[in-house]
Amino acid sequence: MTCYETLFVVKPTLTDEETAAQIAKIKEIVATNGGELLATNDMGMRKLAYQVEKNDRGYYTVLLYKAEGTLINELERNLKINEDVIKFLTVKYMKQKELTQFNKLVEAANKKAASVVETAPVAEAAPVAEETAPAATSTEA
Amino acid sequence: MAERRKFKKRFCKYCEQKVEFIDYKDLAGLKFSLSERFKIMPRRLTGNCKRHQELVTVAIKRARQTALIPYIVDRKNVVENPFENVR
Numbered sequence A: 001m002t003c004y005e006t007l008f009v010v011k012p013t014l015t016d017e018e019t020a021a022q023i024a025k026i027k028e029i030v031a032t033n034g035g036e037l038l039a040t041n042d043m044g045m046r047k048l049a050y051q052v053e054k055n056d057r058g059y060y061t062v063l064l065y066k067a068e069g070t071l072i073n074e075l076e077r078n079l080k081i082n083e084d085v086i087k088f089l090t091v092k093y094m095k096q097k098e099l100t101q102f103n104k105l106v107e108a109a110n111k112k113a114a115s116v117v118e119t120a121p122v123a124e125a126a127p128v129a130e131e132t133a134p135a136a137t138s139t140e141a
Numbered sequence B: 001m002a003e004r005r006k007f008k009k010r011f012c013k014y015c016e017q018k019v020e021f022i023d024y025k026d027l028a029g030l031k032f033s034l035s036e037r038f039k040i041m042p043r044r045l046t047g048n049c050k051r052h053q054e055l056v057t058v059a060i061k062r063a064r065q066t067a068l069i070p071y072i073v074d075r076k077n078v079v080e081n082p083f084e085n086v087r
Helices: A016-032 A069-081 A096-123 A126-140 B002-006 B027-033 B050-065
Strands: A002-010 A036-052 A055-067 A085-093
Touching: A002 A016, A002 A069, A002 A096, A016 A036, A016 A055, A016 A069, A036 A096, A055 A069, A055 A085, A055 A096, A069 A085, A085 A096, A085 B050, B027 B050
Parallel strands: none
Antiparallel strands: A002 A055, A002 A085, A036 A055
16 A cells, blocks of 8 residues: 545536535545545635636645555546546655655644534535535545 | 845755655745746755755646646736735
């Protein structure tokens, strides 16, 4: 099992539910192929530094997981087919120094996710809180 | 020459802080090694040691691939504020 990090950008034209569905779909690919999802870092909607397929913005998500190398082929194949994903990048963490950083990233991402879930029901409307809740449960599974 | 004055004291910033790994998503950290036009600054100007310069280079190239920072800044495609997302 090796530690991997995959960043992907979903098209900005999709609705919130569709974006969430796309992210869930990609997480499912990781889960079904024997990957162990450690954390998800939701970077949210960002402005792209340059146009990608005529899009100015994109929804960034980072997945941190442990998996066999064969999963990467399958995952990248699916990301390439998927027209709603405009960019993706997979990084492998091999060396000891990189792995310590990887664990730090996992911790930071989990902390961020936890704080979002806590603040969501207070600061934002109820439907937003409902959306974040299933995402949190899927990371644990 | 103006840029050279900016980096007068030459020591490796990363060695001092004992940085072992540079994350490509940390744009505020990468900004130090980028010129105004988003070129990678040479080692002789930033003072980075060779080891850390290599880490920085890889991180910047990854950030470029994922559209976090631009490859080039020119007059055809004007980006108003490329570091809008950086806090």
